[in-house]
Amino acid sequence: MSAAPSVAIVVGARPQFIKAAPLRRALLAAGADPWLLHTGQHFDEQLSGVFFEELRLPAPRCHLNVSGGSHAQMVGRMLQAMEGPLAAARPAWVVVIGDTNSTLAGALCASSLGLPLAHVEAGLRSHRREMPEERNRLLADHLSARLFCPTAGAAALLAREGVTAGVEVVGDLMYDLALQTRLDPAHLARHGARAGGYLLLTAHRAELCARPAELAARLAWAAGRARGEGVELLWPVHPRALAALREADLLEPDAAAPLGARPRAALAPLRLLPPVGYGEMASLTRGAREVLTDSGGLQREAFFYEVPCTTLRDESEWPETVSCGWNRLWGDRDRPLPPPSARQSAAALGAFGRGDAAARVARALLGAQPAP
Ligand code: UDP
Numbered sequence: 622m623s624a625a626p627s628v629a630i631v632v633g634a635r636p637q638f639i640k641a642a643p644l645r646r647a648l649l650a651a652g653a654d655p656w657l658l659h660t661g662q663h664f665d666e667q668l669s670g671v672f673f674e675e676l677r678l679p680a681p682r683c684h685l686n687v688s689g690g691s692h693a694q695m696v697g698r699m700l701q702a703m704e705g706p707l708a709a710a711r712p713a714w715v716v717v718i719g720d721t722n723s724t725l726a727g728a729l730c731a732s733s734l735g736l737p738l739a740h741v742e743a744g745l746r747s748h749r750r751e752m753p754e755e756r757n758r759l760l761a762d763h764l765s766a767r768l769f770c771p772t773a774g775a776a777a778l779l780a781r782e783g784v785t786a787g788v789e790v791v792g793d794l795m796y797d798l799a800l801q802t803r804l805d806p807a808h809l810a811r812h813g814a815r816a817g818g819y820l821l822l823t824a825h826r827a828e829l830c831a832r833p834a835e836l837a838a839r840l841a842w843a844a845g846r847a848r849g850e851g852v853e854l855l856w857p858v859h860p861r862a863l864a865a866l867r868e869a870d871l872l873e874p875d876a877a878a879p880l881g882a883r884p885r886a887a888l889a890p891l892r893l894l895p896p897v898g899y900g901e902m903a904s905l906t907r908g909a910r911e912v913l914t915d916s917g918g919l920q921r922e923a924f925f926y927e928v929p930c931t932t933l934r935d936e937s938e939w940p941e942t943v944s945c946g947w948n949r950l951w952g953d954r955d956r957p958l959p960p961p962s963a964r965q966s967a968a969a970l971g972a973f974g975r976g977d978a979a980a981r982v983a984r985a986l987l988g989a990q991p992a993p
Contacts, residue, residue, distance in 0.1 A: 625654040626713035626987065631703075632681070633662030633723025636918050638669060639899055640718050640794040642676035644741065647979035651987045653713075656682040658706065660699045660723040664688050667896040668860070675898045683710075692722060692753050699726035707734055714739050714986050717765075718794075720758035728761040741794065741982060743768035744775025745917075745938040752828060769982050771796075772941055772972050791981035792974015795918060796967070799903070799925040800976045808904035812894060814855060820847045821909035822891070823916050824933055825859035833869035836862075839933045840871065842954065843913045844888045846931075852910060857894045857902065911958075920948055925967045929958045941972040 628648050632641050641657060648655035659681035663669045672678065685702040687695060699722065707715065707730055715731035717724045718741045731738040740761045747755050762768055762784060770776040771793035779788055809815060822843050829836050847854035858866070863880065866872050875883040884891045897905065903922070906912060912923035912930040917938055923930035924942040932943075935952050942948035945965040949956060967973055974981075 625652055627710060628653045628655045628714045628716060628986065629658050629707065629710060629712040630655055630716045630718070631658045631660065631723055631727030632718065633660035633699075634719075634721045635663055635668050635672065637718045637721065637723065638663075638672035638678060639676065639798065639918070640741065642672075642678055643794055643797045643979035644716070644718075644982060645678065647983035648986070650980070651983040653983065653987055656710075656712075658683045658703060658727070659685065660703070660726060661686040661688045662695065662699075662721060662723050665860070671898045675900060695722045696726045696729070699723060700730050703727065703730050704734065707731065707736060712736065714767075716741060716982075716986070717761055718742055720745070720754040720761075722753070722757060724761050725757040728764045732764045737767075738765045739767040739769065739982070739986060740765040741769045742771055743788070744770040744772075744777075744779040746778050747936050747938050749936065752826075754826075767985060769978075769985070771974070771978070772939075774940060774972075789981070789985055790974075791985070792976070792978035793921065794978045794982075795921050796925060796973040797976050797978050798899075799922055802900065802903035802907070804907040805900065805904045808897075808901045809908050811901075812855065812905070814853070814905070814908065816908035817910050819853040819855050819909060820850065820911045820913060821905055822854055822856040822912075823859070823862075823914045823919055824856075825862040825865075826915045826934075827861070829915055829933070830861050830865035833865065836865055837869055837871060839913075839951070840884075840888055840891065843933075844891050846911075846913070847890050850910065852890070854891045854913075855894060855905065855909075856891060857897045857905070859896060863893075921973070924948060925973070927964075927966050929964075941970065945970055 630641050645655045683706045687698045687702055715736050716739045717727040743762050749755055767787045770790045773790050776788050776790050872882040879895050880893050906922050907926045909928050912928050915933045920930055920932055920939050924947045930948040931954055932950050937943050946959040947964050
C-alpha cells in the first residue's frame with residue numbers, strides 16, 4: 622500500500638487556524654496525511670492556543686516561532702525558517718490560506734523549492750496595493766498551481782488578471798464552519814449581554830491601527846450609533862488594536878476591567894472584552910443587533926447569520942455581501958440599512974457554496990473525481 626500523500630498546511634494567524642480545522646479534517650477523510658506548519662505569526666493563547674484546543678487541531682508538526690517586526694523582516698525570517706523543514710518533508714502539496722504574511726512566505730518558499738502550491742481563498746481583491754493583505758494574496762495567487770475560490774466573483778477577478786488554469790470555485794471554508802455554529806446563551810451571559818441588546822465591533826487591520834485619527838473617527842461613530850440605539854457596544858479587542866488605543870490615548874486605567882483599562886468616557890457605551898474563542902464569537906455575532914467591523918471574516922459571518930453589517934472601510938473583498946444589502950461600506954454609513962424584506966440571505970444567494978468547500982479542496986488536491 623502506498624503512503625498517504627503528505628499535505629503541508631501553512632498557518633500563522635487566527636483566521637487561518639479557524640479555516641485549517643475543516644480543511645485538515647477533509648484531507649484526512651480523503652486519505653491524505655495533512656500536517657500544520659505554524660509560522661508563529663500569532664503565538665499567544667488568545668489568538669492561537671485557544672483555537673487549537675477548541676477546533677481540535679493537533680499540535681503543529683513544525684513551529685517556526687517567527688513573529689513581530691516589519692513585513693519584510695517577518696516574511697524574510699519565515700522564508701528562511703521554513704525552507705529546511707519543507708525541503709526535508711517534500712509534501713505532495715503546500716497549502717496556503719488567505720492573505721497574511723504567513724501566506725506569502727509559504728507561497729514563496731514552496732515555489733522556490735519547486736513544491737506544488739495551492740491557495741485557498743484565491744481571487745479576492747481590495748484593488749488597493751498599499752494594503753499588505755492585497756500584495757500577499759495577489760502574489761500567492763500568481764504563484765499557485767491550484768487556486769480555490771470562495772465565490773464565482775473571485776474566479777472572475779482572476780480571469781481578468783489572466784489566471785484561469787487550476788482555478789476552481791469551491792465555496793467558502795468560513796461558510797462550512799458557520800453552518801455548524803449556534804447561539805449559545807451562556808456565551809452571551811458570560812459578558813452580561815442579551816441577544817439583540819448590543820452592537821458588536823471589531824477593528825484591527827494594520828492600516829487602520831497605524832492611523833490614530835481614522836481609528837478614533839470610526840470608534841466615535843460606532844459609539845454614537847450604539848448610543849442612538851440605546852444599546853451597548855461590545856468589542857473583543859485584538860492586541861494590535863489595544864496597543865493602538867493606548868497609543869492614541871483613548872483608554873484610561875481601570876483595575877477592575879478585564880484588560881486593566883477602559884475606553885475614555887467619550888466612547889461610552891463602548892466596552893472592551895479580551896479576544897474570545899470561535900464558538901463564543903459565533904454566539905456574539907449571531908446575537909448582535911448589528912456588526913461594525915474591518916474584518917473580512919466577520920463581514921461574511923454577519924452575512925451568514927443575517928445580521929446587518931457596516932464595514933469600517935471604503936471597500937470590501939466580499940462585494941456579494943454589499944450588493945445584496947446586508948453590508949454597507951464606511952462611505953455609506955449614513956445611508957439607512959435596507960429593511961429585512963430587501964435583504965437577501967446567504968442561503969438564498971448561494972454565493973458562498975454549499976458548506977462543502979473543504980471536501981471539494983481535498984478531493985481536488987488528491988485527484989479524486991469531483992462530486993456531482
Ligand atoms: N474571531 C474570534 N474571536 C475574536 C474575534 C474574531 O474567534 O475575538 C473570529 C471571527 O469570528 C472570524 C475570524 O476570527 O471567524 C476573523 O479573524 P480576523 O478578524 O482576525 O481576520 P480577517 O477575517 O480580517 O482576516
